[in-house]
Amino acid sequence: MLCPFKRLLLDALKDRRAVGAFNVGNLEMLLGIVKAAEESNTPVILQIAEKRFSHSPLEYIAPMLHAAAMRAKVEIALELDHGCTLFNVRRSMDLGFNTIMFDGSMFHVDKNIEETKKIADEAHARGVALEAEIGVVGGAEGGAEMQANCASLSDIIKLGTQSSCDALAVAIGNAHGHYKGVPKLNFKLLEDAHNALPDLPLVLHGGTGISLSDFRKAITMGIAKINIATANFDAIVTASQKYTKTSDPKSSNYFSLNELMVEEVYNTTLAHIKVFNNQEPLESINF
Template structure:
């Protein structure tokens, strides 16, 4: 159990019909909290950071820490570069040792998205890394700076995109959105089921913060294998830390952030049905 390819984690999830949480982190405390949670619940884990977050958490600092933590873990952990926008940063993440990357060309027309994704996939292939990409447009933006409209993924375009790019996992838009939802999420399960019936690669759900346990289970039943969670973790940390202020010393604060991040990870792992899903462990559903 150590740093592994995301492709292998998702293959086991597909074989056993569960979802794997991909948890965004911003500091070493969140990394520690996520891994402790995964080890406690005997669940596979995907640690990730998005390119737009690097202004707060420089890749050359947090990246090696994520990789080192994964290598020391007692459960399988993939380290993923999420929403990669530039070749420079994708290359840097791969050099650091990230075991998977996502190139996000969803803002481009289909033809350019295919061409750019193939280029990034070729680079990742040199490192043996898993490749995720996106088609359609998930609502909002990863850092909340832009209120993007949801563009539901076309089944035919998804088939073409997967066939021409050769990617390992595909993020789709079915009404999901980054950040917290302004109302009840209205997910297009019919479109998800249709896409899943036509593709033979794991599907990815971005914008997992705020979706109900029932909706997660429906998504998993229809082919979603990787579920991204960011805002829920950040919000849980802030809420739990605010309850305990003022702190007597820094290290009490440090421990509180670890605990808060871990609690959110555990809550989502339960919903995703990944608890006890390690090879050789008895599954907990």
């Protein structure tokens, strides 16, 4: 069932867990994610980044995500991830997304606050939540390689208190895509940010590649939402590679490949959900 984004995150913050926000690129990814959410009886967020529209057109994928959320046995919120243009922000709201992540991190903090607040005010008037971002999350989410750049505590507090955002993604050394080396997260900055903004859910982008223990540590310091994209895109590729290596070309068919893709995404998503729920011992999770 479609549910409010803000309530999902506030509940998670109170319970010292995090909601998994999983990017969706096709039907197989969607089926695998929803299957994992339902079998674990865990709310999730389904999202797509604006930069992915060339591969997964918004007008096609938005109705699919909305239908999945309405039919699911667990609570689901829908988010436009890394919305950069007002045109696509408005299109997403028109098509049923109940959360907008506006990425104003490329701006100076004052400009970021100004632009984020404008979109937050419009979104809130339509009953839509708003996630903001501060600092540079490295990797290639914006279409070009970016060096990770931790936000300053003062800027985090400023954006968190002045932008009317419902959640705040903070750059603490995390990056999108595959990490080059071992991620080194600035937990002192995260702890200080949570202490300064105890009622504002914080978000960790670039979740793929972060260690399980670091996930759990971040959750204890105010992270209430963790984004996962690359891991499930990789799962689709892995399923395809397995299928071509093991199947007889004469008997190969789409339906068997579809089932394998769904299963790979399901396994990847379920493992992340178990980590984020912050209950099972890490050594018991098949990651």
